[in-house]
Amino acid sequence: MREIEAAWQADELGPVEVVFLRPMPRMEAVVVLDNLALGPAIGGVRLTPTVTAAEVARLARAMTIKNAAAGLPHGGGKAGIMLAPSLAQAPREREMRAFARAIEHLTGYIPGPDMGTDESCMAVVHDEIGRAVGLPAVLGGIPLDELGATGYGLACCASALAEAKVLELEGARVVVQGFGAVGMHAALELRRRGAVVVAVSDSRGAVRRDDGLDVAELAAFKRARGLVAEFPGGDAAARDEIVTLPCEVLVPAAQPDVLTGDNAGRVRAEVILQGANIPATAEAEEIFHRLGILSVPDVIANAGGVICAAVEYAGGGRERAFAAIEEKIGANTAELADRIARTGDLPRRAATEMALSRIRAAQAYRRRF
Ligand SMILES: NC(=O)c1ccc[n+]([C@@H]2O[C@H](COP(=O)([O-])OP(=O)(O)OC[C@H]3O[C@@H](n4cnc5c(N)ncnc54)[C@H](O)[C@@H]3O)[C@@H](O)[C@H]2O)c1
CATH class of the missing domain: 3.40.50.720 (NAD(P)-binding Rossmann-like Domain)
Structure with a gap:
């Protein structure tokens, strides 16, 4: 993330932790744990060549409010993976495994799919660290779009x-x-x-x-x-x-x-x-x-x-x-x-x-x- 000095506003809610990662060469990532008062944060992993820390922080805050408004025992967080465009195409198994290992210690963060990631990405993350939602049905995932x-x-x-x-x-x-x-x-x-x-x-x-x-x-x-x-x-x-x-x-x-x-x-x-x-x-x-x-x-x-x-x-x-x-x-x-x-x-x-x-x-x- 080039704009490491950037651009998020901390307030009484959070973020409680912002972690910059370099899981493998030509791959940078950021995880924003915005607020964990209600429980571990659920929020998507956005994978694009242009995602920024400020964007991830804003989305993490939106998840804090969304999860709390929904009445869930979960806080808000979000992750961004910035991959060189040549690596941003599927299949991305190696990259997702590297990302998963890099966030293993962030036990307050439960990753889910977002722009650029899907259920097979989440299956790989789950395989590495035992933590992810939006999984394929065979791993216990609930296909929410199919079910409506x-x-x-x-x-x-x-x-x-x-x-x-x-x-x-x-x-x-x-x-x-x-x-x-x-x-x-x-x-x-x-x-x-x-x-x-x-x-x-x-x-x-x-x-x-x-x-x-x-x-x-x-x-x-x-x-x-x-x-x-x-x-x-x-x-x-x-x-x-x-x-x-x-x-x-x-x-x-x-x-x-x-x-x-x-x-x-x-x-x-x-x-x-x-x-x-x-x-x-x-x-x-x-x-x-x-x-x-x-x-x-x-x-x-x-x-x-x-x-x-x-x-x-x-x-x-x-x-x-x-x-x-x-x-x-x-x-x-x-x-x-x-x-x-x-x-x-x-x-x-x-x-x-x-x-x-x-x-x-x-x-x-x-x-x-
Ligand atoms: N899928 C979910 O569970 C979910 C949950 C919360 C929010 N959302 C949000 O809801 C929106 C719809 O999600 P979705 O999963 O149904 O997506 P989708 O891609 O399945 O459906 C979007 C539909 O909107 C139509 N559309 C696009 N631009 C339009 C326009 N200008 N005028 C009229 N129709 C237009 C598309 O043709 C398509 O039929 C998205 O903004 C998404 O982020 C989705």
Whole structure:
């Protein structure tokens, strides 16, 4: 990491440890253990030719808040591996083994997959040091995208809002931006819970039908043809306009920063369930709050993936993971709705406060002498 002198802000949360490593020639790595008050940190290993310590530190902090907001007994951390571009291509077994051995002593860090690493990388790390999540199924991994863990969690969030009388789920019109692992399973599960999916997009276009798309057929079509726009059971629509269609539930599940100061004022949803990470800018979140649209932050709504990882680490399987998602996202959504009703806070501020209060409570049990 060339910018060793760089650029992260330490505060009362952390980072508690930043470790620079050189596991083998032409390979540099950094591990940031941001906060361990709630337990060992779970966070991904990002492998790119350009990853920086500052980026890893920022992502480690995001994991501290995400794991705490999800109600997990885990702190936040992240690792970055900077490989020369010629080495950044798979297969990378030698490099991952070298990285694993270099972090063996960092027992407060449990690596998972992130950009540039996958389940076979995690299998190799696990083989070396017995510690990793996001493993292949044969090693006890839970294939969360195949099972739709994060989409299922979004539907649990909607059900909790219905229970809190914030939303009527039966017949609610749903718009889903991004019909991938998260968006497709969210649509299927929301439909199962009585909602009506009226529009869906992917990177190549959108499809809508005001009296409801047949989501199971649409999912089969997308799997076979790779796009939603030509689905015969609906009408093609402008990709970027569907987020402004009238609906009760909007699920942005494509990319960061799609809801901005430019389009937020035209959103006509009652509730936004943030499926992607940071799909709305801070300005957009302020606008939603002013308009009375409840935008449930990613750290609460899309926590299905991290909950799965924690269950996997604890030795649980698919059933335990789905039960934990239902229980945790349900409880966290109810607590969030209650906090917002009491304080009038922005949802993101309320979610961060939930996370911080759990971290502070755990911190009180740590040895200080
Ligand atoms: N997979 C998880 O468990 C998980 C958990 C938390 C957060 N996320 C985040 O959620 C987002 C989606 O993840 P995923 O795993 O479903 O990815 P994915 O690649 O399976 O699906 C993304 C979908 O979004 C579509 N898309 C891309 N750009 C678009 C655009 N401009 N307009 C409309 N659609 C567009 C793609 O065509 C694709 O269908 C990502 O930002 C990811 O970081 C994923």
